[in-house]
Amino acid sequence: MLDALMRWHEIEEVSEAVQLLVLNGRAEDLPPAPPKVKGPSEIIRHYFRQGMRDRLAALTAELGETKDRTTIWRLIAQAHSLGAENSASMLEIKRHEIDIPQNVARKLRQAGLAESIQMNAEDDADK
Numbered sequence: 001m002l003d004a005l006m007r008w009h010e011i012e013e014v015s016e017a018v019q020l021l022v023l024n025g026r027a028e029d030l031p032p033a034p035p036k037v038k039g040p041s042e043i044i045r046h047y048f049r050q051g052m053r054d055r056l057a058a059l060t061a062e063l064g065e066t067k068d069r070t071t072i073w074r075l076i077a078q079a080h081s082l083g084a085e086n087s088a089s090m091l092e093i094k095r096h097e098i099d100i101p102q103n104v105a106r107k108l109r110q111a112g113l114a115e116s117i118q119m120n121a122e123d124d125a126d127k
Contacts, residue, residue: 001076001077001080002014002017002018002076002080004080005017005076005079005080005087005091008084008087009084009087009088009091011091017091018072018076019048019052020090020091020092020093021072021075021076021079021090021091022048022052022055022056022059022071022072022075023052023055023094024089024090024091024092024094025059025071025075025078025090027059027062027063029078030063030074030075030078031078033063033065033070033074056068056071056072059071075090078090079091
C-alpha cells in the first residue's frame with residue numbers, strides 16, 4: 001500500500017512518506033481500527049526526530065492505540081483507501097506563509113540600495 005501511495009505522489013523515500021502521513025494525519029479522519037488479523041507483515045523501520053515522535057505519540061493516544069506502528073499502518077491504509085487523487089492532502093508538504101511587514105520591506109530595500117550605491121562607488125574608484 002505504501003509503495004502505491006509513493007508512486008501516486010512521486011515520493012521516493014519511505015521516511016518522507018511516513019513523516020508526511022504522521023504530520024498531516026488527523027484522528028477524526030481515520031476510520032475505526034480494523035480487527036487484528038495475524039498474517040504476513042511488512043516492517044517499517046524509521047527514526048523520527050523528537051517533534052515528529054511527539055506528534056506520532058499524540059496521534060496514537062488520540063486514536064486510543066497503544067503502539068505507534070498501529071497508528072502508522074492505519075494512516076497508510078486510510079491514505080491508500082482514498083486513492084491517488086484524494087490522498088494528496090495526506091501527503092502534501094505544508095508550506096509556511098511568510099508575510100513581510102511594509103516597514104521591514106522598506107528597510108530591506110533601503111539597505112539594498114545603500115549597498116548597491118557603495119558597490120558602484122567602489123567600481124568607479126577601481127577604474
